[in-house]
Amino acid sequence: MEIPASPLSERPSSAERPRSDQRSLTYEEEQLAKTWADPPGIIGKLKALQNDTLGARIMITAFSFFLIAGILALLMRIQLIIPENNFLSPDRFNELFTMHGSTMMYLFAVPMLEGFAILLLPFLLGNREMPFPRLGVFSFFTFLFSGILFYASFLFGEAPDAGWFAYVPLSGPEFSGRSMDFWLLALGAAEIGAISAGIEIIIAILRMRAPGMTLGRMPLMAWGFLVMAFAILFAFTPLMVGSLLLELDRQFGTQFFNPALGGSPVLWQHLFWIFGHPEVYIQFIPAAGMVSMIIPVFSRRPILGYPFIVIAQVAVGFVSFGLWVHHMFTVGLPESALGLFSAASMMIALPTGVQIFSWLATIASGRPVFRVPFLFIIGFFFIFVLGGITGVMVASVPFDAQVHDTYFVVAHFHYVLIGGVTFPIFAALYYWLPKVTGKLQSERLGKWHFWLMFIGFNITFFPQHIVGLLGMPRRVYTFPSGIGWEPYNFISTVGAFILAAGVLIGLVNLFSSRVNGKPAGRNPWDADSLEWATESPPPDYGFAVLPVVNSRHPLWEQKQTDMPDSPARRLVQDFARWPLHWRAALVTSTLDAKPQEIFRVAGPSIWPFIAAVGIVIFFASEVWAAHTISLIGVLILVVSIIGWNWPSPVPMTEDEEQRFEDEHKVNVRRGSSRAVAMGGMALLILVLAVALASMLFSYFYIRLENTAWPPENIPPPNLIWTAISTALLMISGAAVYWALRSVRTGNTRRMQIALLLGFILAAVAAAVQVYDFSTLPFGWTHNAYASIFFLIGGFMVLLVGGLLIMNALVQYWALKGQYSQRRHMAVEITSVSWFAAIVGWIVAFGVLYLAPYLT
């Protein structure tokens, strides 16, 4: 059923819209379909890397975890339906709330949104593929395996039970068995998957948009995904560092969180909540992006206040990192610090409010059509706004002190997360799945789904505000009768089952529509964005002729006849005809999306799957402290990363390449794109820099907890050896720079010599530093100072080890004649990494060796 046409004046007819070049491309499309198809067979499924395949796999896996976590919630509600119930034991209840919260936060919401991004971005941005499809495969399998490992804890009777935030000392070695190793290691692997996907999403959005899609014309959901992906890099990395510290305390006897030896349990809370609070916005911002896409379509008018929504998303992304202490208001921090975080916590309501008013104004000035996706958006408004208001209440320190750890907080964050994230996700599923499956879902079942979820949700969680204010604490497996909590808990449990019935009907709708659904056609909602210009489901290559964009609403406002005969238009037309036999995608400039490069997107490979197996072997074996097996996992990982990046022959001659370059004035890269590869490396360096910053934060926090530094009469570190190692490393940097200069001038022989020199110097630098560690009068389990000293020092030495492997590989490929003046991307990447590592080394060892003298 088509919805009424938009009242926009002078809308182009469907024939005029920029979905494809009008000339016949049958042969080219057949060739592109062959080139872009995933390989067949079981092994082929492990290699499959099409964005729609991967995105759907990630979403299905995440949704499965959502259903499992929902069942756990129902079990908890059954336990709480009456006072003093014995349906669940206290220990089992602890496991269930830990698994429920952890699953929803780590294994459902973030992967689901990343899955949406990987699925939709190439179509939404008018390109053919994501920039690092193999990274996407690695991300998916890492996520899948880590989720399985996490739930395997039930099989071993060791399900995590210290809450989704795993506070120490409860999660530490004294009070918690192997269960928390499952939590730390399985979720640690999942975080690696999330960060990998984040890197891919950022590069796709910044460098792989259709020609003409400037940042000011980019769909708001892409803005949401961009902010989300950056926030993932900045938030998940401190959590990974925190998890590493806690796992080291548990397995190797370090003292980071042991106050008896200078550590601090509050450090864990900082590291966790630096991740934990932005995590809410990592989920909300892309969900708000979905809302911004759906509202204009069903209001039949362009969104109002586009630039204000963009700045609101960016502002929320930043300010969300200034709120973490509001989870720690009752810990005992200085009053001024509490005030600072309280103010920031209230402040975030401003940009969020800007978005809400823009959406309301769009609806109010449009002609809304109440189809199922839009109903879920209306539900989002009611629920999320209420959750936001209670959020401002708990941002106030005195109020928070009263309701801290009560069911009021449970009600608040479920209103925020289910209202602000789950409802938009369901809206998005109803809205975009017809594009992917080619079938519309039933409106009637969809409305049942919505109303049952909406009513059930409010019946479940609204009473929890009241029972929280009456004093009912969170995470208790039962409560006594006669204190007035019974009716609220009974109503909550009834509501939970109504909510679950809604989700069940949604599932039935999803599956039945695959069989009985009406064909969706290209654009069933008469929407404005580029993904609706493709077939439903879209072909593997997305667009044969890439669209050229000159509007925020290309399918509404843009007529092909409006578009001048530009270099970009000629480029996309020829790009549909060449290259057809290798997977080519277009790179455009960041700000104004002008064509810059055509590059070869990586093809199917088994190595990302093997790398994911390696990483999960590493994490899983550490659960049982099987260090030898975990080393095998590391070895598999290293080998598979080398195999993954091994150069492969290209079915293209340099003449063909040159002809296209000469004609269209864009670089043709038969290997990776320079912009994409350097961008990816820059983001990896950023992640490592955030990791180092988190370790340095931990260093100074532990410093604050100790009156003397170094404590226990440990002498300050000797500066001589580290000065020598630093000097050697800096000289190695000069050698690598010399190598880069040499290859740029075409002297590959000199490049090889310079690289070898850099290798030797850096290896000696690392060896000198390791020697210095061996002379220290303490081991890393001695006290918290020793632990953090060895952690930061060891981290930097490992980084240099990674550089040495890169250098060796580049030298090997240089011997094979891979590099020339024109093509030497690996040398560029190695050089940038080298220089970044030197800066990190100077900062890290500067702090470790000089801070004891200065503080």
Add this chain to the structure above:
Amino acid sequence: MSESFNYPDRQSSRSLWSGFLVGPVVWAVHFLAVYIIAEGACMGGNIIFPIIDSSIIYIYVGIITLAALAIVLWKGIVSYRLWRSHPSERQGGQAVLNWYAEEKTPFMAMTGFLLSLFFSIVILLTVIPFLFLTPCGGAFI
């Protein structure tokens, strides 16, 4: 290549990006600096930062805040001028419909200006508690 696609000069791109990012980044640095001063002076018992006495936190916070505001407002003014210097944006948002080469500057400059404005307010509001509260006091300590 540069003739066909009329690439923007790096200077122009850098200026637009810095206008866009300076507000939030300076806020983040300011926020962290104020927090470290408060936490360091109160929890560290002036051990680490002997020069930061809790009784004169206000002075440090004031200086940092003025510096942060000056940077953000200056960048906001630069972005505002850049935005207003583009006639297409003033003519009823017609820039949106123009060919792509003209569109990026007004959008990035305008959002840079608005972000600078917003984060100036946020910087001011986040330090208001220092006017009323005892720096190292606290009901829960």
